[in-house]
Amino acid sequence: MTVTPNVRLIGLFAVLALAIALPFFVGGYRVFQFTMVLDYAIAVFGANILTGYNGQIALGNGAFYAIGAYTVAILMNHSGLPYWATLPIAAAICFVAGFLFGLPALRLEGPYLALATFALAVATPQLLKFHGIEKWTGGVQGILLDKPDAPFAAINSDQWLYLFCLIVTVIMFVLGYNLLRGRTGRAIVAIRDHPMAASSMGIDTSLYKSLTFGVSAMFTGIAGALGALATQFVSPDSFTLFLSISFIVGVVVGGVATVSGAFFGAIFIEFVPPFADQISKAAPWAIYGVLLIFCVYAMPTGVAGLFRLLGRMIFRRQPPSSSEISPARLTP
């Protein structure tokens, strides 16, 4: 407990320094891809808070991603607010939407909740095409956004967007990490492990589950908002069921109930499909499937779990440090 937190902190700052330097060393499209990695990392973290930590299997977070994206697109085109000012609004709307969806979801457990959120994900693209709101959403056409300009002449707008996303990512991960490390985080996990005992310990399980739903939706919504800025375009068909499932894939590949796992999951989401496509133009999704199965078998606690195991071997540290919650597996 004396050595490792420092090693970790140094490691963390090293990674952050690399992340800041990154857009100045790779080409334009790569910068965009890494912007999307940051963006997906926030979404995967959001899904993990709900599914990994709180045990509510959520297959519908793509809906909140869409709400976040559309909020930014609509506000930028109709309100004249600067792009950065639309983020808190998207966050608030998604939090409320998630909290409200979480209320009826309280009655559903395991696979039933999974199905209800699945239904949400399936319905999202069609709801977005609804005629009554076409004036705002642009219907099937979607909405085009302006690219945010860099505030300094020294960097181009792609690099700025990446750095802006990095700032938001750091803020969201600090907030999420704090939420999970203390009283609220223990309560969130206690509800997953034994809801009845959790309520006997004084935890208002209904309130906590709904709030956790809201928080998850908020993270996902912010990710959606950043995604809209990065792609400069939103349309109903960008928010398919596959996107929702991808977040859960990211959770499992990165590590259920881990914080850092979100980044590994996000890398998988962003880079594996094009990689699979390179390997086989004929059957890219088969390659994707094989890679996914390989990850799940080779790293049952995800990439983050594997790193933790390796770290423990290198530093010969037996017990996990007292402030961390151990990675888990999904048990519906």
Added chain:
Amino acid sequence: MPDGITNNTGPLLAIRGISVRFGGIVALNDVSFEIERGQICGLIGPNGAGKTTLFNCLSRLYEPQTGTITFDGHELLSQPRHRMAGLGIGRTFQNLALFRTMTVRHNIMVGGHSTTRGGFIANALRLPIVAREEARLVERTNALIETLDLGAVADTPIQGLPFGTQKRVELARALACEPKLLLLDEPAGGLNSEEVEKLRALILMVRERYGLTVLLVEHHMNLVMRVSDKVVALDFGRKIADGTPEEVRNAPDVIRAYLGADA
């Protein structure tokens, strides 16, 4: 505290006319008794007598069809389940109910949930009050770890710890809410006679140290009779005796229903 005159003179717990039915089964039938502050009250009765059901009414896991429960000036049955710990009722479970992926330390800290306040926003921003609360809780958790001799396993996950150790973790977790009333559901279950002796000393010690009132469900007659100030006996959901250990031991109904069989 909404209805909050804390009554320091009357009994800490008053159970009046509690009945619980599950379909055709009457698990509790018009049960009434009181526990004074500082008492250790033993609750005995054959398997299926309704002891755990009574505990579950006290933690608001079951809703009795009739009756009232007054605890420390509060009408329990008008409060939600998650308020029980905050009012001062801590409990252990007959068949362990620990948080299996969490360490011993974290389990105990969850037990202290009701003694801390910080919500989602305060925690996400790690406000100074959260850090202060957390430091105090860590301190109390360390004290409980020491009291219950859990130091060697403090940072080990619950899963895989021996049964007796898990029972001590449950006791520590129950104590972490700083209870006035401690409900112990068969704490001696699965322990050998040496461990039962230790348990007896432990119950007396925590009562003394934390100024507790204890309601103890136990099959182990010897333990109940030697640790309790008062004993209540149930049979088929009805109270059949209530008095000092001596009185209850000699009550004809108890001898017939319970002791007669295996004492």
